[in-house]
Amino acid sequence: MPESNNQRITSVGIDIGTTTTQLVISQLTIENTASGSLVPHVEITDKEVIHRSQIYFTPLVDRDLVNAVAVSKILESEYIAAGLTPEMIDTGAVIITGETAKKENAKAIIDALAGFAGDFVVATAGANLEAIFAGKGSGAALYSAERHQVVVNIDVGGGTSNYATFHEGKAVDSSCLNIGGHLIEFERHGDRITYISEPAQTALETTGQRLQVGERVTLPQLRPVVKAMAECIVEVLKTSVHSNLTHKLLMTPPLQLAHPIRKVMISGGVADYVYAEKEPERMAEVTVFGDFGPLLGWELKVSLDSAGFVLEKPNETVRATVIGTGTQSVNLSGSTIHLQETTLPLRNIMVVSPFTAVIPETPEMIAEVIKSEMIQLQVAQTEGVVAIAMKGPRTMSFLDINSFAQGLLLGMQDYIVNAKPLILVMEADCGKVLGQCINASATHPLEVICIDQIEVDNCDYIDIGKPLMGGRVVPVVLKTLVFNR
Amino acid sequence: MAVANNDLEKVIIQSVMEELAKKGLLSQKGKDHMMSAAMMDMPFVPNPQSEEMVTFPPQEEMQIDNPFNADAVRAMKKLTPARIGIGRAGTRPKTMSLLRFLADHAVAQDAVFLDVSDEFLQRMNLMAVQSSAGSKDEFLQRPELGRRLSEEAARKIAEKCEKNVQVQILIVDGLSSSAIEANIPDLLPALMQGLKSSGIKVGAPFFIKNGRVWVQDHVASIVNCDVVISLIGERPGLGTAESLSAYMIYRPDENTVEADRTVISNIHKGGIPPAEAGAHLTDVIKQILSAKASGVKLNQQK
Ligand code: B12
Numbered sequence: 001m002p003e004s005n006n007q008r009i010t011s012v013g014i015d016i017g018t019t020t021t022q023l024v025i026s027q028l029t030i031e032n033t034a035s036g037s038l039v040p041h042v043e044i045t046d047k048e049v050i051h052r053s054q055i056y057f058t059p060l061v062d063r064d065l066v067n068a069v070a071v072s073k074i075l076e077s078e079y080i081a082a083g084l085t086p087e088m089i090d091t092g093a094v095i096i097t098g099e100t101a102k103k104e105n106a107k108a109i110i111d112a113l114a115g116f117a118g119d120f121v122v123a124t125a126g127a128n129l130e131a132i133f134a135g136k137g138s139g140a141a142l143y144s145a146e147r148h149q150v151v152v153n154i155d156v157g158g159g160t161s162n163y164a165t166f167h168e169g170k171a172v173d174s175s176c177l178n179i180g181g182h183l184i185e186f187e188r189h190g191d192r193i194t195y196i197s198e199p200a201q202t203a204l205e206t207t208g209q210r211l212q213v214g215e216r217v218t219l220p221q222l223r224p225v226v227k228a229m230a231e232c233i234v235e236v237l238k239t240s241v242h243s244n245l246t247h248k249l250l251m252t253p254p255l256q257l258a259h260p261i262r263k264v265m266i267s268g269g270v271a272d273y274v275y276a277e278k279e280p281e282r283m284a285e286v287t288v289f290g291d292f293g294p295l296l297g298w299e300l301k302v303s304l305d306s307a308g309f310v311l312e313k314p315n316e317t318v319r320a321t322v323i324g325t326g327t328q329s330v331n332l333s334g335s336t337i338h339l340q341e342t343t344l345p346l347r348n349i350m351v352v353s354p355f356t357a358v359i360p361e362t363p364e365m366i367a368e369v370i371k372s373e374m375i376q377l378q379v380a381q382t383e384g385v386v387a388i389a390m391k392g393p394r395t396m397s398f399l400d401i402n403s404f405a406q407g408l409l410l411g412m413q414d415y416i417v418n419a420k421p422l423i424l425v426m427e428a429d430c431g432k433v434l435g436q437c438i439n440a441s442a443t444h445p446l447e448v449i450c451i452d453q454i455e456v457d458n459c460d461y462i463d464i465g466k467p468l469m470g471g472r473v474v475p476v477v478l479k480t481l482v483f484n485r
Numbered sequence: 486m487a488v489a490n491n492d493l494e495k496v497i498i499q500s501v502m503e504e505l506a507k508k509g510l511l512s513q514k515g516k517d518h519m520m521s522a523a524m525m526d527m528p529f530v531p532n533p534q535s536e537e538m539v540t541f542p543p544q545e546e547m548q549i550d551n552p553f554n555a556d557a558v559r560a561m562k563k564l565t566p567a568r569i570g571i572g573r574a575g576t577r578p579k580t581m582s583l584l585r586f587l588a589d590h591a592v593a594q595d596a597v598f599l600d601v602s603d604e605f606l607q608r609m610n611l612m613a614v615q616s617s618a619g620s621k622d623e624f625l626q627r628p629e630l631g632r633r634l635s636e637e638a639a640r641k642i643a644e645k646c647e648k649n650v651q652v653q654i655l656i657v658d659g660l661s662s663s664a665i666e667a668n669i670p671d672l673l674p675a676l677m678q679g680l681k682s683s684g685i686k687v688g689a690p691f692f693i694k695n696g697r698v699w700v701q702d703h704v705a706s707i708v709n710c711d712v713v714i715s716l717i718g719e720r721p722g723l724g725t726a727e728s729l730s731a732y733m734i735y736r737p738d739e740n741t742v743e744a745d746r747t748v749i750s751n752i753h754k755g756g757i758p759p760a761e762a763g764a765h766l767t768d769v770i771k772q773i774l775s776a777k778a779s780g781v782k783l784n785q786q787k
Binding site: 145147148149150167168396397398399401402428429430431432433435436437439440 | 679759
């Protein structure tokens with residue numbers, strides 16, 4: 001059978017946010033980049049965005065409810081515009097973010113999109129993940145890897161500001177603050193307030209200002225509360241001792257600030273106004289989109305400058321999250337995988353990391369550790385499939401790898417009898433030999449998926465897609481929910 | 486060490502010793518010993534009783550004073566074992582870099598000139614035979630001798646080895662005995678396990694001293710196997726002296742050319758980990774067996 005050396009997959013990213021909904025369709029080229037004399041190493045070598053949708057206002061039934069059917073209509077028409085059918089989509093992710101995620105819309109949207117988003121699409125929500133996708137889409141991740149400098153990407157959207165700190169290309173910290181440019185709504189190009197959201201109300205109260213729905217405001221009247229919001233955004237970068245307002249508006253634990261921060265990148269709808277040439281001078285300029293985004297952007301720039309942060313320009317602003325979602329969410333496993341049968345795709349596999357310290361030496365001791373973790377998580381009783389994650393075996397010697405295989409089989413006895421696939425995810429480069437050892441030690445044929453060279457440090461759930469490249473690799477989506485453990 | 490026959494040399498030696506002592510890399514005793522040797526205007530004879538060792542700081546340690554972007558240097562150092570980010574003393578390498586260079590060179594030389602130990606061969610339960618190169622010098626000066634078995638070896642193999650197997654594994658010192666001792670203990674059991682559980686018939690692996698790649702053709706002509714695989718020490722470099730290659734060929738004959746071989750190189754702890762290589766080689770051998778071809782011919786079938 002001919003083994004092709006590269007393959008193209010089509011990936012869709014859909015971002016349903018508080019204010020806007022958009023999608024991008026990208027073509028990823030995956031290739032074996034190792035020379036013939038080495039073990040094949042498959043990676044994504046090219047990402048090309050082949051279709052960018054219009055930016056839609058997120059369709060709402062009322063203020064709290066997303067119109068899921070209307071969202072699916074958007075997809076339908078965008079697919080047509082791109083000349084694609086759902087069957088042509090290989091992978092990707094839907095991300096429901098910001099306020100919309102809070103509004104318990106996820107289920108309805110996921111159901112409405114099930115038929116549209118292709119065979120292998122992940123539905124996910126969560127501020128931390130969104131922040132990371134935004135930072136990958138904006139180019140912050142790449143910037144940190146290329147310049148070897150720590151950079152924080154803040155995706156400032158309609159309802160939230162999502163922080164992700166990148167170090168050498170990797171997200172190392174994240175947080176989410178309930179501040180965005182759409183928290184107070186106005187008549188478009190006008191000066192009359194039509195809506196004040198709860199977090200905006202909190203900001204008004206804390207800063208001792210009074211604005212009301214129906215009221216007309218001037219720029220000097222509006223500025224103080226927006227300035228206060230901008231300062232909250234900057235405060236999270238500076239210190240972990242927060243003002244009352246910042247404290248109230250933090251939706252996740254704050255940034256841990258383990259790395260000193262100097263460089264900052266802003267993406268999201270508000271970003272264009274952070275990098276604008278001049279400040280908005282009249283209310284009509286502030287409220288072009290019926291909110292105060294332009295003013296928030298300008299005030300944020302002022303606050304960042306005066307706090308001494310260096311602003312870097314992103315590659316993408318308003319589309320950062322959706323581009324990150326579509327092109328960055330897929331990892332490819334190390335190519336030395338040991339796959340059997342056609343159990344894939346598998347979704348929402350719980351990641352279990354039993355080994356916090358060093359991996360013990362004997363199979364019995366290894367089994368002990370695994371068993372106690374499995375009991376604690378009550379895995380055997382549940383229907384769910386789990387993946388055992390680890391850095392690697394005790395050492396890379398054949399002896400230790402073989403002992404680990406035996407210990408694993410012993411420790412997972414109760415799990416395997418239920419004919420569940422044995423899934424292993426690890427950082428070390430020994431997936432193939434470990435898979436081989438497991439099969440050699442097993443008393444009856446097993447389904448084993450042994451994925452190596454993937455870092456699962458902060459990962460909670462993974463999805464594993466259908467094998468690509470003639471069965472040599474699988475796409476893996478890592479879903480990180482929190483950094484602060 | 487050279488004779489310190491002028492004052493300048495003495496000054497240089499003295500300051501190098503002091504520098505080493507200052508960094509805690511050389512004891513006072515060791516320093517005194519070398520200094521007195523230098524001052525005596527006589528050739529320096531290392532004291533064989535002395536346990537004096539120089540320990541190098543870890544390779545990844547930052548050697549640049551006041552780097553502009555330390556993260557960048559660290560990231561680049563991580564990508565390569567090459568000697569980068571080592572700083573400098575004026576226009577010359579720092580003492581530590583120079584010593585490390587000399588030490589690595591010595592390790593590379595040892596890898597070529599030392600033999601695989603008998604203890605190792607016993608432990609791995611490997612029969613040993615020799616190529617027609619009688620000594621290391623001959624082996625290095627006359628490559629063609631390393632490509633043929635000695636008469637005695639040919640006889641021994643004809644007598645002891647199982648014939649008509651699917652796979653014959655050879656362990657060949659080639660240009661690095663260190664590569665053999667470092668990798669075979671993890672590679673061989675993984676490879677044997679992989680081949681056996683795939684139901685492939687394997688002859689007992691054995692060792693060939695002073696051998697080169699082509700010696701596998703000679704072996705194949707005697708044991709009449711389908712695939713012969715040589716696990717052979719690569720020419721050592723200054724990055725590692727422990728790198729091993731696997732050269733495989735399907736049914737070699739008098740028309741065989743180099744392009745008929747398949748090679749998987751860079752097997753060592755910093756490259757393809759040896760146990761993992763064993764599992765990977767199992768797959769490659771399976772491909773060769775089913776294609777009945779190796780080297781370029783195999784690639785053309787893919
Ligand atoms: C020395 C060397 C050579 C020398 C060999 C000189 C000699 N007669 O001894 C020369 C310069 C001729 C050479 C040429 C080539 N080499 Co070369 N070579 C090496 C090197 C640096 C060390 C090999 C070694 O230690 N061998 C062990 C000793 C004991 O073996 P030997 O019996 O003394 O020598 C034989 C082998 O070295 C063999 N050999 C050397 N290179 C290659 C390449 C292939 C594909 C094959 C099948 C055999 C082979 O030929 C020698 C004569 O039989 C390796 C690097 C490495 N990490 O291994 C690359 C390496 C093996 N070479 C490589 C390549 C690609 C080639 C060439 C195809 C380059 C080209 N495009 O023309 C040619 C083809 C060689 C041929 N004979 O057909 C690749 C192989 C990658 C792969 N699997 O496809 C390697 C791994 C370097 C790399 N990382 O890219 N090579």
